Amino acid sequence: MNVIEIKNLTKYYGKSRGIIDVSFNVAEGEIFGFIGPNGAGKSTAIRTLLALIYPTSGSAAIFGKDCIKYAPEIAKEVGYLPSEVFYYEKMKVIDLLNYAASFYKKDCRKRIKELAEIMDLDLKRRIDDLSFGNKKKVGIVQGLLHEPKLIILDEPTSGLDPLMQQKFFDLLLAENQKGATILLSSHVLSEVQRLCSRVAIIKEGKIIRLEKISDLTEHNYKKIKIKTKEQIEKDYFDLGGTNKLEVEGQKVSFLFKGDLNLILKKIADVEILNIWIEEPSLEEIFIHYYEKES
Amino acid sequence: MSMNIFRYELKAYRKSAIIWACAMTLLAVVYIFLFKGLGSDIENFQAFLNNLPEVIKKGFNILVDSISTLEGFYSFVFSFVLLCGAIQAMNLGTDIVSKEVRAKTADFLLTKPVSRINILTSKLLAALSALVITNSIYLGLTVLTAVAVVEAFNLKIFFLISLTMFFVQLIFLALGFLISVMAGKIESVISVSLSTVFGFYILGSLGSFMGEARIRYFSPFRYFDAAYIIKHAAYETSFVVIGIVFIIAALAGSCLIYLKKDIQAV
Numbered sequence: 284m285n286v287i288e289i290k291n292l293t294k295y296y297g298k299s300r301g302i303i304d305v306s307f308n309v310a311e312g313e314i315f316g317f318i319g320p321n322g323a324g325k326s327t328a329i330r331t332l333l334a335l336i337y338p339t340s341g342s343a344a345i346f347g348k349d350c351i352k353y354a355p356e357i358a359k360e361v362g363y364l365p366s367e368v369f370y371y372e373k374m375k376v377i378d379l380l381n382y383a384a385s386f387y388k389k390d391c392r393k394r395i396k397e398l399a400e401i402m403d404l405d406l407k408r409r410i411d412d413l414s415f416g417n418k419k420k421v422g423i424v425q426g427l428l429h430e431p432k433l434i435i436l437d438e439p440t441s442g443l444d445p446l447m448q449q450k451f452f453d454l455l456l457a458e459n460q461k462g463a464t465i466l467l468s469s470h471v472l473s474e475v476q477r478l479c480s481r482v483a484i485i486k487e488g489k490i491i492r493l494e495k496i497s498d499l500t501e502h503n504y505k506k507i508k509i510k511t512k513e514q515i516e517k518d519y520f521d522l523g524g525t526n527k528l529e530v531e532g533q534k535v536s537f538l539f540k541g542d543l544n545l546i547l548k549k550i551a552d553v554e555i556l557n558i559w560i561e562e563p564s565l566e567e568i569f570i571h572y573y574e575k576e577s
Numbered sequence: 578m579s580m581n582i583f584r585y586e587l588k589a590y591r592k593s594a595i596i597w598a599c600a601m602t603l604l605a606v607v608y609i610f611l612f613k614g615l616g617s618d619i620e621n622f623q624a625f626l627n628n629l630p631e632v633i634k635k636g637f638n639i640l641v642d643s644i645s646t647l648e649g650f651y652s653f654v655f656s657f658v659l660l661c662g663a664i665q666a667m668n669l670g671t672d673i674v675s676k677e678v679r680a681k682t683a684d685f686l687l688t689k690p691v692s693r694i695n696i697l698t699s700k701l702l703a704a705l706s707a708l709v710i711t712n713s714i715y716l717g718l719t720v721l722t723a724v725a726v727v728e729a730f731n732l733k734i735f736f737l738i739s740l741t742m743f744f745v746q747l748i749f750l751a752l753g754f755l756i757s758v759m760a761g762k763i764e765s766v767i768s769v770s771l772s773t774v775f776g777f778y779i780l781g782s783l784g785s786f787m788g789e790a791r792i793r794y795f796s797p798f799r800y801f802d803a804a805y806i807i808k809h810a811a812y813e814t815s816f817v818v819i820g821i822v823f824i825i826a827a828l829a830g831s832c833l834i835y836l837k838k839d840i841q842a843v
Contacts, residue, residue: 296839326842333688336839358690369681385581386689425685 286464291341301327303488316479317468324488325468362431366438368422372411387429398424415442506563508536512554586703594707597665598714605719608654635785647730652803666746667770670753675763741801748797751827
């Protein structure tokens with residue numbers, strides 16, 4: 284079953300482009316990544332899903348229901364963490380969380396305590412005394428306190444230190460284990476890589492690629508670095524499937540996609556001092572792909 | 578309506594509603610005591626006022642004929658109380674919706690399982706309750722003071738004049754609502770509300786100065802003419818109707834705009 288179904292979603296702000304003809308589905312239990320640079324339209328897509336803005340054309344459904352028409356009903360099972368969190372400044376953290384909880388027809392007190400403990404959040408402080416990172420923690424607790432079936436995160440990790448980021452990711456994975464579907468938007472590809480099983484790559488308002496993370500990283504590319512004994516011809520490794528070939532003295536590096544036996548034979552023919560074969564980061568593939576598109 | 582939003586909003590405005598009520602009550606009570614203190618000197622005072630130029634009397638709502646009664650004397654200070662009340666209501670109406678945009682909390686509220694119409698209704702009812710609190714305190718204390726201090730006066734007329742504040746406040750509340758849903762982001766509520774309220778106040782006074790009766794229709798401050806109320810112990814039906822029509826239209830318009838509005842990212 285698909286938790287999110289987006290069909291030909293288009294949004295213009297007056298004449299300026301938001302998103303154009305975006306379509307993708309997110310299956311139940313999936314952790315889905317949504318990547319692209321700032322201004323590509325990630326937030327526009329997410330805000331439409333949340334019925335904060337209305338689409339110019341196309342439609343989106345969550346839990347099989349139209350996300351605009353049934354927004355209040357859908358919201359019962361959705362947790363949202365915006366990239367920048369803002370709350371009623373004069374409130375105490377606990378009062379804000381209780382206010383947030385009062386919108387859901389369940390007792391969230393225990394969950395608030397648990398989450399605050401995990402995220403190391405002081406519930407007695409006033410919102411306006413909190414640092415950016417601590418406000419973000421309030422946002423995380425606020426988004427998860429009603430144990431939503433769908434968690435939507437828009438650039439979630441900005442402002443969190445690496446330790447907190449880790450705790451937060453563990454928390455998300457635990458929620459996912461319990462059955463929650465997660466939609467995560469980010470321009471930091473490593474975090475998408477760490478969490479997601481599938482990604483949609485968005486550029487200038489359009490989805491340019493929809494793929495499994497495993498396909499992107501494992502099956503497509505190897506990142507190969509070699510240190511040779513002698514300097515080699517610049518185009519020695521320039522065969523089909525090689526990308527981003529860089530030769531700098533004895534150091535050669537490139538991305539390879541294709542039959543690994545071919546490239547290994549090629550490597551075996553030169554005398555080498557050292558070799559590194561790695562999974563390329565999504566960033567490297569992504570930037571390469573982006574360049575190709577433009 | 579959502580009780581939790583209603584409770585939250587009412588709590589946020591309760592204190593200011595009480596403070597406004599106290600300030601306005603103080604103003605009125607001082608005048609009631611002043612009236613009592615003047616005693617029989619009121620006739621000399623009346624003679625003095627009679628010599629004032631006609632424009633000033635009209636512009637400042639001085640009802641020379643009835644100034645020797647509490648109702649007439651009170652209606653002079655009441656025009657300032659009304660001004661305060663209008664500012665309070667306009668502030669409230671403008672702030673209660675626009676603060677979500679200003680404090681960037683709209684995302685928080687609008688991603689909760691409540692419909693937009695529900696949010697707006699809850700906020701409207703909370704604002705309305707705040708005004709009811711203010712008016713109850715004001716009416717209760719001034720009427721009580723009047724009864725205790727002044728022996729003979731027309732309670733019904735006194736009450737009718739005082740009650741006009743609630744109507745005028747409702748008009749400004751609705752106007753504030755409409756302005757705040759139409760505006761993208763209001764940086765300073767007080768500057769919006771003060772300029773609007775004083776604009777209408779001056780417009781109303783200008784109408785009186787110039788003797789232009791039609792201007793009355795454009796200033797809520799002139800919808801309830803004290804001289805008329807004192808004379809007839811009633812409101813002018815046409816203005817009551819205009820007021821109600823405006824309130825309904827402004828609120829319905831606010832809802833329609835708010836339902837269709839894109840909530841922009843911060």
